[in-house]
Amino acid sequence: MSRIFFASELEGVATWWSIKRRDGVALGFTSHNRDIGFGGITYRAAPGILPSAIRRTASLERDSVEVLGVLALDSIAEADLAAGRFAEARIAIGLVDWETLDRATLFNGTLGNVSQEAGSFEAELRSAKADLELDVVPRTSPTCRAGFCDAECRVNPASHTHLAAVASVDLAENSVRFTGGPGAAEMRDGSVRWIDGPFAGISMQAIDLDGESLVLDRSIGEGVVAGHKAYLREGCDHTIATCASRFGNAANFRGEPHLPGNDLLARHPTGTG
Template structure:
């Protein structure tokens, strides 16, 4: 295995790989020219630098950050806002730009992204981040289970359908599909199967007048006729769970538990 920095002058450069959920893979390197290795072409991006990488041998989460200049067409502010890079897998490593020997130093997932018109900064989350999740359920008046997820018990297949996009309204950030009962898709999901936002899961924040308003920006390039996977939604209340889905037995909440305001009450004389 290649040992890096074992000499005073080394032919080493850092590289980054971004594996988006829509199947697109992007590669960048701090070298002054493009490098191809591992079956991926890495674009020269000398303005992109790892701000800090911390690796540990214990169970605490490793951390890393990347800062850079929005100098590539493959990283546009609009794409970041539209969620094309959400939950993308990240690899950071080092490569010998002469022999093309390389080694991965960090692997994780893209977290919070902050950007302006000139630059961006991305927080990277290591695979050990999952170990910090709170596994103890908290009381709540609404159901804690994801609709058709673990604990809910309902079939995702039953409430998911394949539809064809009829119209897209970029100004109001909404979409329309023919022949659907719009009211069922409040708090639901839309996932395009074609086009520039393939694989991105949109949450439905409003369903009215035959339109579904989405929770993240739509971008141009998704034409009518694009296939999409639609999943109905649930407002996570006991009334909806019982009346619409007949699933009150699996309700994961405490709708009748007194709230904290009960402690502030005081008795009054008759």
């Protein structure tokens, strides 16, 4: 039988919330004035971090939560927020009795937009209901709908992931040249997952080429230097030609490259004279 909180006038109840980042780091905080441990996580005392509102409904409309807090803890740094370390992190918020450790979860979701102003941050939390807004019926497309090397693509990711080291950095172009990896042309639309340096654990996309260097979608600043290592995942332009010729994977192509487009409806017969 689950605990019913606030059934009496005086209870020792605190708010807790946990953050599980995509790079494997797990953080826990509580509004209590002392640290609390349960579920394998130590929830650090952070009375300044409180949920401002939790809205739960029985409808299909997504639940929303906003959290206000103070960037005073070493585990939540402005630099980490700016670098995207908390992007799409899994969030859980609940109540706990700090004496008995009876607890209940009020919210599960992911971290959305984060804004920072005057030493504090405001984070948008998206509930699991947001997944109901996804279109589960595939739409016709001339390009492949599958993600490269995912379960639908079925290309072995180990064959197209390489450990490489930074050879040089061009801050003006926000580009990096690697050694030990594939050629730059094979990395177009690919990804870089850092295992060294200030962005360790963060993935970036190769959005363009600068000669043999990769132009990345996030600013690298001056933290990336020669010798830093990363895993390079080759890219795919999701066309049937590339799928067949480069990867020999046309049988798993998830698209309709030869389906007539909407312009077919506007065509009309013409006389031959």
